[in-house]
Amino acid sequence: MDTAQTSRPAPPLLSRLAAASPWSRGRIAGEAVLLLVLAGIAGTMYGAESSSAASGGAVALLVALLSLVRRSLPATVLLASCVLAGSVLGCGPLLIYASWSAGSRIRRPWRAVGAYAAGLVLYVVPALLADGGEGIPGLSLLMTAVLGGGPYLALAVVPGLASRYRAQRRDLLEALRRHNAQLVREQAMVARQARLLERQRIAQDMHDSLGHQLALIAVHAGALEVDPGLGDRQREGVGILREAARSAMRELREAVGILRDDTEEPPAPAPGPEPEAAGAPHARGAAGVDALVASSRSAGAPVELRRSGERRPLAAAADHAVYRIVQEGLTNAHKHAPGAPITVELRYEPDSLVVEVANAPVPEGAPSGPPAISGGQGLAGLEERARLVGGMVHSGPSPDGGFRLAGVLPYGDGASPVGREDATSVAAERDVRGQIPAGAAGDGGADMNRSDPKEYAAIMSSKKNVALGCALVSVVLVAGVGALLVWGVNKAIDEVEKGVIPAYVYEDARIGDAEAELRKQFPEGDSLLTDGVEKQGPPLPQDAVCEHYVDDEADIVYRFCFRDGKLVAKESYPHEI
Structure with a gap:
């Protein structure tokens, strides 16, 4: 049976998991260590709290699974981590790492805002449902939600913003690198085009001026060579002059061809008979040195x-x-x-x-001709x-x-250690950012061809919006955290003042005093500071309403019990914190 025809497409979840980028060995080792640390912290702390090793193991397994898939399912893992961090002790580190992954992988801003807003709700809901829906004892549901939002900002929002900024900065640098590479390629093309135009102009000038003069020399030398009035020696000298003019014309044609073809050296001669035997021009290499020496000797x-x-x-x-x-x-x-x-x-x-x-x-006495003409x-x-x-x-x-x-x-x-400084390499050396790898400025950089000014402008615009958003969120976070701190300090002071009285109030109170007069000296409202202190002292009197307060300087609890509007008992005992 053909297995290719019976194979079924992978489920969407498995396809998304398989689409995650491949990991190197170092990344695999790091992920393994991270998984063990996160699962170990969550499993150990929850197992100790619940006194159940099975519950701790289940939590550790769940945390390990979420840690593995946080890169491929960032939003889902973020929401699940918010639920665990809000209800299970020891899952705070998981929320930090899940938020770090979600911040850089949830690309659309509004989707990221929605995910983090939903995560805040899921993080606060377990605290609101505690104690049968009454929240934290002594605090309203609103205060419970506000206090739960502070840790969420530190565990989720701050890592997410930091990760998103890091990812946006990396994308911006990559776009700048591609844009810079495109500018380098364009500069190389412009330089090459300018060089070709200049070489064409030089070649045309050489052909029109030098070619004409050398042709005249060759023609006049040929005419002079057949003059019957010359002797053999003079005719031989004129022949050498004519051959030199012809050789100069051949070299001029080679130079003009090199300039027009944009090459550095003339093409290698095709295989055939020896140049001297075939009457062809002399070789332009080490083999042609003998011909150069012979020409000088003949002169x-x-x-x-x-x-x-x-x-x-x-x-x-x-x-x-x-x-x-x-x-x-x-x-x-x-x-x-x-x-x-x-x-x-x-x-x-x-x-x-x-x-x-x-x-x-x-040599002394040697004839001297006119001054030599040299271009230097x-x-x-x-x-x-x-x-x-x-x-x-x-x-x-x-x-x-x-x-x-x-x-x-x-x-x-003959490779040069420096290399040929064409326009491309010169332009690459001017790339002061140093971010273009070797060969990126050449024609073979396939990934560089994707550079687009519109893409660059879009990324710059998005980065500007992200920067403004991050600045605004930072201001809101600073202002919100500051307000929460001020409110928390004031709330703590109020809670302390509601449950504290000075020692002289207890000492001045007498059995039989009116309850209304004594209550004028007591603070109003209940305080978390005195919650449960009635269980630490002696048994409460029958049919009496008792109030408990703590000394403002010592760890002592004062108990005042009233019946029928009169103080019927007062007691003091140590406050066990």
């Missing part, structure tokens, strides 16, 4: 190439950086030290490749190129008076 410069160590492969970017370092070093030597010997050295060290181009001082950007560009692949470049005068340019480039994938 009449004394160049020496040295290699040492075991050759190892480099990443594409690092390999291209080798070519650019040698090219820049040879160019600078030709411009600033014409005729000086040049040494190009490639040293394959265990952890990196060292590229060095050094030239000696200009070549060395800065090399340093940036080497840094992006995890290497470094150093340049400066050598001890013999010449000039030295050296670079250190790593093997392998």
